[in-house]
Amino acid sequence: MDKILIKSATLVYPGHEKNGQTFDILLEDGVIKAYGEHDSISDDGVAVIDGSNQFLAPGFFDLNANFGEPGLETKETIRSGCAAAMAGGFTGVAIQPNTQPPLHSRSEVSTLINGAKEELVSIYPIGAISKDRSGNDLAELYDMKLAGAAAFSNGNKSIQQAGLMSRALLYCKGFDGLVMAFAEDYSISNQAPMNEGEVSTYLGIKGNPNLAEEIMIARDLALAVYHGAPIHFSTISTSGSVALIREAKQKGIRVTCDVSAHHLVLTDDLVKSFDSHYKVNPPLRTQADIEALKTGLLDGTIDAIVSQHTPQEVEYKRVEFEIAKNGIIALQTVLPLVLRAGLPLVTLIEKLAINPRKILNIPLPRLDVGEMANLVLFNPEEKWIFDAQTNKSKSGNSPFYQSELTGKVTLVINKHKQYKG
Template sequence: MDKILIKSATLAFPGHEKNGQTLDVLINRGIVEAIENKNIINDEDATVIDANGQYLAPGFFDLNVNLGEPGLETKETIESGCAAAAAGGFTGLAMQPNTEPALHSKGEISMVVNLARNQLVSLYPIGAISKGRTGNDLAELYDMKLAGAVAFSNGNKSIQQAELMSRALLYCKGFGALIMSFAEDASIANHSKMNEGVMSTYLGMKGNPGLAEELMISRDLSLANYHNTVIHFSTISTKGSVSLIREAKQKGIQVTCDVAAHHLVLTDDRVAGFDSNYKVSPPLRTAEDIQALKEGLLDGTIDAIVSQHTPHEVEYKRVEFEIAKNGIIGLQTTLPLLLEAQLSIDLIIEKISIRPREILSLPTPSLTVGAAANLVLFNPKENWTFDINTNYSKSINSPFYGATLMGKVNLVVNNNKVYSTLN
């Protein structure tokens, strides 16, 4: 489709002079050619899309995505991950270093950058803080930055040594890089399988208390404050974590954070059936935690929402809950979950389109004549079934697989490429 005419879409571009209005938008070879009030633009050569009742927004951006490649391509390749992302409305992904080998040197970063060329979805690798993500020695951070790393994280392995995290924060401060912390004190979590609370006691499973997350957040906030540097916390999940970060922001500490979409909807009660698709890290928490997370989104304490897309082969999930791997796929279910959580459209766009890019100092897509089109068109009231016919991931580890969901992405445009369900 060289030309696309989107008719009667409700604009959801925060800050745009026509935000909230119903408009027609003409896109020609990936460039916005015209923006007018509805029923003004006519072009016989264009593919016309009736967008009545749908929202046109900046393409979503995910700060926390796990893809298998390199080394774990049976879980997810860059190509399949980008396809799932496009189907979920994402035009940008920050890829975690949880690969084999880890993304811990300029070689791996350069490879990912090259493999992701010519995709509809723009892929931004996150380099590992430590070599091999072992948490022992600092990786080649500056070299990875030059090769294209947009931030540094140890992925799903929290840095246990305070001295190493301190050095990483101080070193990154020197060249303006961002450290992303997954907060979990391993000595407190101690290989537990679910949230510590009433349900873990009922099921007789060792619980992971919110304290494990909150202790590490307290430590890293202290380090960031000491060095006067920036820090980002990935996938916070507890009421206590929200309070700690809210207080830190009020004190002027340079901190941002995100929450996974499933932590806004699912509670630890879901584990009662021992379905390993509900086994995630951090674990599903309580209704009280969910309420605090939503309040944190509303008051700006929580800056962004992520999918925490974590694909696994069936042999790692269709096993006993105790030995199953953590994680679910989430790129295509993020929007439906946020609608189920009853977040407003404006808040959703702020948290999955605008703020994630701001955190990484990336440009926010604009809808202006002459600009490259980077947008998503979605219908918040349209139902669809997440199954073998609609799943673009190589994996199926999702508690929503086979379910009918509300909130459908119908068009994505980026990098002069198009994903569409409407033709």
């Protein structure tokens, strides 16, 4: 990297002394050399980026993304996943263990970390709670922690055995590990393909009720209280889940949670098209659930927003809705969707950049002279088309493909590397 001067950008960094201020910032080889008022820094011999009407923030951090590697490279490789992440403004990504083999031992965790060393995006593997993600026996949790696992989850397979979840919480408590729970009671949901409600009744499709998520959250909260252990809930989707977690926080229980960006803007009404790109898990819920999720974000009940990036090959999506695989590619569409949801920019940065790092106990990027830059510059009003030319993922399963989106990342800097959008 050469010298870069970003001029007239407005900082969005809650808690920083310059939050909300507009200034110029000089970077050299990815290191912050100076910042000050507009035109206070010489621009001789440097590449100038006009930051007018743009916002500078710490690089986004995703708590829930799926890359295919190892084993499912036809869906996404480390390289293509990192390319999609940086195009979406992310400088850090926590990777779910939904791979083949799963991230269930030191070997897979180390492979993922070593494979991403040269990437702009920092990768944080999430180790599987159970061997083979089978939900029967605990995996090598402490060994994975020593190898660099940032937390532990069973990925998109919810832990059905209360005893196993209990042991995982107790064991992780001993070495300050964090359990990230995906809440779904299969005996209630029957792993149905869409939300249970008026639309599922109208379409004649079996529904996955809110209760399937909420009863599992209630169970895992009780287990966390019993052991005095922290717990994080991934991709909550219902108004009842928000209420349960809000009450738990008010009681002082050590609980955090996140929501996917698409669950803030898409409802189950869209399933009427039978477009398999709207098939996700948890399923798209109702507008009432969306309003509860937004309220939860604003009042602090929900701590973070995630992409839930889930690439799938075309043959798994271009089939009947009921047999299609769950998931959409989402790393590049998080910013436009959160802006569409109408959240304030300060809330956006808090939920996308600050809180995710706090949840995993990762140091926040520092905006000080001499520090390595970890920044994203974005224009919340710039429009762009998400298509084969702009998509950086190896897969194309998105309901927003070929659509015009508002909110574009223009510059990402991390680890002495840069990406220009």
